[in-house]
Amino acid sequence: MVYGSKSAFAQVADLGFYENAVKSVIPGFRREFCPNLSSADRVICETVPIKVVRNxxxxxxxxxxxxxxxAGLGYIFDSLSWGYVLSGDGGNSNDCFYEYFTYYIGIISANTERARHNLPLMPAMSVANFPGQSPECRKNVHYNIALNDPYMREFQLKTVESSISFVLLHEIGHVVKRHVAFEKSSISLQRLREFEMEADVWAMQAASNSKYNISGSMAPFFIGSLQGGTMDWEKNSDHPLGIRRLANFYRMVLDDLIKNPVRRSQLGSHYQDVLDENRELKRRAENCLSVVQSGGDACPDE
Ligand SMILES: [Zn+2]
Incomplete structure (x- = not known):
């Protein structure tokens, strides 16, 4: 199961490329995750139509x-994954990744607003041409080194692939849990928010039952940064706070890392590092959530 076959950034702004890349994940996704499900869920997982739209x-x-x-989902994860790979450290808030990430999320938020008012969208720089403020971010040469390093390329592609996979699992979760049978307007916002958490839990359980290690998925991280920052936002939304979902995701990832014997043997000598990093990410997400829950409106800068 490999996402795409070459560097996505060689194809900047080519929506067709991302459409094909996202489509290319689907057959491997079904082979990886469907067989270990209960028989009813398995049928749904293997046969539910998945349509990739050019958007x-x-x-x-x-x-x-x-x-x-x-297709844009592939583009967004591709951009973020390069930022992640080039930073070499997803856990340090002062590093290059967060600098690029903050810039990128800002563009996406602004464009969401602009699209609502029918204004032309602002282009987003890729990691390859993002100038950055800190010295390590100014070295675009890192991108070229990474591009030619088979290990980093593979890591980047896996990060994108696992991000798309988590989104697909989450959506299949809505289908198997029969959330799709309800008319959205007929249920309360609170119940709709519960649906989202249930779909996340189902997604993570399905991933736990497979050999695939989904802990590197950036989907919860992306959602955690984008969806809401106050209790008021959540009260009026059909989605939970992104940071609530992120904290829950890390809780489930840790559970899988600790209880699933497959992970320990898969990760080998990296096991302890991955465990420590996810513990730290969980701590930060929970810390941020508790700040928001007690009336704060921003995550503490750590
Ligand atoms: Zn959902």
């Missing part, structure tokens, strides 16, 4: 007719 927006939804995801 730059981050879009993923489930209905009775199947699942729809956008």
């Amino acid at each position: 730059w927006a981050f879009l993923a939804s489930a209905s009775e007719g199947g699942i729809t995801i956008s």
Whole structure:
């Protein structure tokens, strides 16, 4: 199961490239995750139609007719994953990754607003041409080194692939849990928010039952940064706070790392590092969530 076959940034702004890249994940996704499910869930996982639409927006939804995801989802994860790989450290808030990430999330938020008012969208720089403020971010040469390093390339592709996989699992979760049978307007916002948490839990359980290590998925991280920052936002939304979902994701990842014997043997000598990093990420997400829950409106800068 390998996402795409060459560097996505060689194809900047080519929506067709990302459409094909996202489509290329689907057959391997079904082979990886469907066979270990209960028989009823397995049938759904193997046969639910998955449609990839030519749209730059981050879009993923489930209905009775199947699942729809956008090509833009591949583009967004591709950009973020390069930032992650080049930073060499996903856990340090002062590093290059966060600098790029903050810039990128800002563009996406602004463009969401602009699209609503029918204004032209602002282009986003890729990691390859992002100038950055700190010295390590100014070295675009890192990107070229990474591009030619088979290990880093593989890591980057896996990060994108696992991000798309988590989104697909989440949407299949809505189908198997029969959330799609309800008319959205007929249920309370609170119940709709519960649906999202249930779909996340189902997704993580499905991943735990497979050999695939989904802990590197950036989907919860992306959602955690984008969806809401106050209790008021959540009260009026059909989605939970992104940071609540992120904290829950890390809780489940840690559980899988500790209780699933496959992970220990898979990760070998990296096991302890991965465990420590996810513990730290969980601590930060929970810390941020508790700040928001007690009325704060921003995550503490650590
Ligand atoms: Zn959902």
